Amino acid sequence: MTSAVVTTGRYPGRVALVTGAASGLGRATARRLADEGARVACLDVTEDDAGLGPAGLAVPADVRDERAVRAAVTRAVQWGGRLDLVVTAAGVASFGHTTDVALDEWERLLAVNLTGTFLVARETLPHLTKTKGALVTVSSLAGVRGYRYSAAYSAAKGGVVALTRALAVEYAPVGVRVACVCPGSIDTPLTRELTPVPDADPRLLAHGRALVDPPVSQPEEIAAAIAYLGSAEARFATGAVLRLDGGAGV
Template sequence: MPHRYDGRVALVTGAASGIGRATAARLRDEGARVVGLDIAPVSLDGAPGILGIRCDLRDEEQVAAAVADAVEWGGRLDLLANVAGVAASAHTTDVTLAEWDRILAINLTGTFLACRAALPHLVATRGAVVNVASLAGVRGWRYSAAYSAAKAGVVGLTRSLAVEYAPDGVRVACVCPGSVDTPLKRDLVPAPDQDPRLAGHARALLDPPVADPAEVAAAIAYLGSAEARFATGAVLRLDGGAGV
């Protein structure tokens, strides 16, 4: 395991489970001190060098306070990994405005709020942001209008910040996973009465067709490291060929 994060501090949203938990563990194993944000308790088997903070990413004040606490605890901030997200599957005409707002608030607005709070500290360290979007954010995705719109917004936000903060030495990139074995995937209730013509849409070419969270975490760790100095603005698909 490389130690690309010795002496560095990373902030990971959605760190209680899935890709976020795997990312926090990967960064810790590479030498980082890690602050994990989540609305659920964050625990990595009591490992040292981990601080868990409960935070609702929809709440502007909570996000600002959590980032401030992270910097106070770590003394600096070198990487923000925005992993937190929610998904839902439904026919577009069945999506309520409340559900639309919830999905955009957590996936997109929460990512923006975390970036906005963290960027002044990342400018100071010439650090990096890695956002987690989705294959659904770069191509059409069945029964996922709100989720796709939110993740496409994350891709656009990533590219915009990459341009704006390049003169300050801050790199911004994102990963777009396809199907990953996480609680989000396992708990997703399929939309009823699905059109059978869409059954094979965006199917991975590899076997097994579902990625492990650790595989996505490895990509995040790379993009956030100095080895990815020239990858600012990158949108990396990790979809097993589903988007080919």
């Protein structure tokens, strides 16, 4: 699926950095921003420029690795000459009974989803301050309401929401906008590879299900919202936590 409607003129001359850009929501976001005129540094553990050609730069890095993130941001800024928008779409997920969650898995989910978001934000905010740019983080419906079998994932994504709000307050005086999207289910390789929870309580299976049909969004739909939040049109949306869940959280 491609973007149904593209608003032109929002990103010509702008440079973005998108994490998790090799697949899923990150890739759709990188493509959307490029469609709107941006040059996009594509940060992922896989070296992949999201198929953007001259408009893209593959920047391989693991968001959990402080030194790798610092080097990747430096390379992106050297390539683009500036940084106007950062989107932290890199993420991992798993679901299970809380008593079955190993400590290693708890730490992996927090490291990629929360610590990775923090490290990328910390390294890019000085550059965004120079351009009065924007940071858009990616949380989840599970980060703003109770969600079945997701203690570790919810804790990490809830942390992303709290981090977003703190950064929005801290950086508003210097002109940097910070906002967050909280999608429900998205049709991505990540979600398709999730293992069903064994012995799930049937009373919880419909919990968190979208009200619209089909109940799963396409990554391009979420990418369109990210492109808005990262643009100057969203000046008044700093600190916003935008739920894109098809009514699941109503």
